[in-house]
Amino acid sequence: MDAVLGQLYAGLSLGSVLLLIALGLTLTFGQMGVINMAHGEFLMAGAYTTYVVQQVVGGAGLSLLIALPLAFLVGGLLGVLLETTLISRLYSRPLDTLLVTWGVALVLQQLARDVFGAPAVEVRTPEWLKGNVDLFGAPFTKGRLFILGLALTAVLVLGVVLRYTALGRRIRAVVQSRGLAETSGIDTRATDRLTFFIGSGLAGIAGVALTLIASTQPYMGQTYIVDAFLVVVAGGVGRVRGAVLMAFGLGVLQATFAYSQSVSTAKVLLLICVIAFLQVRPQGLFSVKSRSLV
Secondary structure: OHHHHHHHHHHHHHHHHHHHHHHHHHHHHHHHOOOOOOHHHHHHHHHHHHHHHHHHHOOHHHHHHHHHHHHHHHHHHHHHHHHHHOHHHOOOOHHHHHHHHHHHHHHHHHHHHHHHOOOOEOOOOOHHHOOEEEEOOEEEEHHHHHHHHHHHHHHHHHHHHHHHOHHHHHHHHHHHOHHHHHHOOOOHHHHHHHHHHHHHHHHHHHHHHHOOOOOEOOOHHHHOHHHHHHHHHHHOOOOHHHHHHHHHHHHHHHHHHHHHOOHHHHHHHHHHHHHHHHHHOOOOOOOOOOOOOO
């Protein structure tokens, strides 16, 4: 029983990390069709923001709380800068956005190396997130429980924004039919920029969360970006609930494979499962209802 709970917890922990990363991709890839390979570097920027705040503030506990909104702002501004300078000229050309953002990712990685150095920097874990909590007779680390709670909070806030705010209604309108949204008076360019800001800001928050369980170094974003795209595609492009279910589903599945296989073998088996699923349901777990005729 303990082994089963341990594997389930490991899967949920991995799923919560994937969910935080994939939420931003769900918005940018789902609404604008932009394959943003620099999304992982926005995550890396959020992690380094946590490191810088910790050096300035000092206390690990207070610095983590300050870093969360600040990393959202840093990631969001990087996203807006990328969208304004490059991506806005490449809409409807997804392969071009892939190549361009891949180049941007390499530039950001080198910039991080130049500023912070190649070795990983140390981000201290707050005292209140150290140790374990006993649930159902099994130990659960406080840090991973915090990441799980952070991921669920991000989903809840994003869901409220998309469903009950004017910005959310504009985003949903653009997703369903960009042309009709424009004829209705919606400024789709402004909506795109705000969407990119939110999506990239969520990547920054994911970077803060990752400092609790992974090393902070220039290439950390590349470790998770492919898995995050798998979550978005398999869950249904642009569907938040699909991303939630697939993030936790793929996390549990990978943890199950990793229990008896090596990490690399587990990733290969996970990829095979996703490919097989997309053969049966190519639109993903959920599909976007659109009024578009093309």
